[in-house]
Ligand SMILES: Nc1ncnc2c1ncn2[C@@H]1O[C@H](COP(=O)(O)OP(=O)(O)OP(=O)(O)O)[C@@H](O)[C@H]1O
């Protein structure tokens with residue numbers, strides 16, 4: 001058996017709001033194997049985003065350990081974290097596009113961070129935007145795009161570096177069912193053909209049913 | 224991330240906030256412009272003064288005067304208000320000294336000078352024309368007429384501005400004209416007006432600027448023998464001594480010899496000493512001016528810091544995104560510093576250009592005006608200098624470097640804070 005892509009042992013995350021502790025995660029154990037396709041669902045405020053942030057090495061647990069590809073995230077320094085994040089494609093719940101860059105600029109940015117050449121990343125960015133159905137919108141800035149379009153730019157950006165590991169926080173929340181279906185098919189193809197590991201937070205039962213595994217969260221715990 | 228990408232990202236961020244970046248840059252522009260303008264003007268002024276001193280005050284000459292005088296020589300320290308008189312024939316004593324080529328006595332008195340109807344107060348200089356021509360062979364030169372060597376009669380040589388005070392050809396007197404010099408002898412009671420009628424034998428070619436001891440555009444020259452009888456004195460105001468060479472050692476040894484010959488009752492001034500003093504005064508002034516300008520740059524620097532901190536808060540979310548996408552802290556730091564470098568470089572470039580422009584405008588204003596003929600003494604002549612601002616490579620590079628350094632130093636803290644942001648916290652920032 002290989003090392004799991006993600007292994008979390010008794011992870012707790014407590015936020016301090018002034019002096020009041022908020023227990024977003026209260027002891028989560030989760031193991032994700034390479035090539036897995038996991039759907040996480042649960043009511044609002046149950047800690048799904050918090051969990052995903054930790055898997056994406058964006059945050060560190062208050063207690064417990066998060067291993068990604070066998071490495072304890074808490075022990076990584078700045079460069080280590082940056083390297084890890086480059087290998088992860090992350091679709092944020094709130095898109096997090098850079099307002100002053102165009103759709104293409106946003107997708108290109110990820111590739112310029114990893115040092116890809118100008119022409120190459122331009123071609124790739126345009127290809128990805130076409131895949132998510134935004135061929136006509138490459139030169140639009142986020143403010144000039146609809147919610148669903150922004151979400152698709154965020155998805156294109158997450159795919160830019162050919163991640164072996166894709167984290168998506170409600171990626172289809174703002175998208176019509178037809179586009180959503182196309183995106184999910186794309187994600188599934190990545191999973192099947194390229195062996196990418198996928199973790200997706202979703203309320204959509206249909207998407208959840210396509211996943212190899214579903215995880216239910218409630219009040220900071222996996223149930 | 225490639226350096227070119229870092230730069231273009233930083234550029235994009237600046238372009239987004241054009242007005243703000245412009246105002247930040249303006250702070251640097253003003254500071255640098257002030258430094259460049261002040262320093263290039265004062266450099267130009269110093270060059271002008273030095274150059275004119277060197278023409279009007281040959282480096283191989285010493286000036287001997289009674290007691291105080293310019294007070295640079297060793298005699299100045301010990302000189303008292305004694306009865307010592309510097310006599311015209313002391314030139315013979317000085318001539319005997321080693322390394323002295325020639326010594327010439329000068330009598331200088333302010334007098335009324337009448338050209339027909341017009342009347343002015345000018346400096347009358349009594350001097351031996353032959354010796355004076357030898358010492359100031361490049362400046363005591365006739366433009367029209369001829370400087371009579373060893374004249375006994377009442378000849379007069381006038382400076383260019385005496386003849387043509389407005390630089391426009393209006394001639395007050397010319398070769399062969401008659402001038403009347405009226406001097407009030409106040410040493411006797413009641414004071415008596417002495418009149419000297421002379422014929423203009425030559426008009427000097429324009430010397431430009433001013434001089435402390437050498438020929439001037441504003442003086443009227445008469446033979447020393449005539450001056451002696453006209454002013455009724457054996458005393459002279461100074462003796463100009465030309466040396467065999469302008470070596471430091473020669474200047475030193477002759478100065479000492481002269482001082483000794485007159486038992487410390489004269490002061491000996493060398494042109495190099497005057498130049499040294501002038502340049503030391505200038506460097507003090509320059510440091511002072513640069514200091515003032517530097518303060519304005521400091522203010523600009525604080526402006527940069529302030530603006531960068533504001534933009535840091537605005538861009539917290541952006542920084543969070545960059546880090547979440549895998550950008551290293553170092554790169555975030557680099558982006559912020561690049562923005563400061565761009566602002567600093569642009570500010571310095573525009574600052575140098577506008578400082579240089581300003582210096583030229585100021586120099587023109589000061590140099591303009593032309594030949595209003597005032598009292599005709601040497602000090603008034605100083606107002607007619609032409610200043611050409613000089614931008615030395617040191618000032619140019621220094622200003623560029625200074626603008627950059629100030630911008631970067633004040634950006635360090637905000638940039639460092641930006642690089643330390645944690646992605647989740649930054650992403651949460653609304
Ligand atoms: N930075 C924070 N400071 C304080 N509390 C926080 C913070 N982040 C999350 N929380 C709390 O942790 C809990 C879990 O939040 P999380 O964002 O993980 O929920 P979620 O399951 O993603 O919900 P949703 O479906 O609405 O996105 C919430 O109660 C939230 O208030």
Ligand SMILES: [Mg+2]
Pocket residue numbers: 048049050093169
């Ligand atoms: Mg969430």
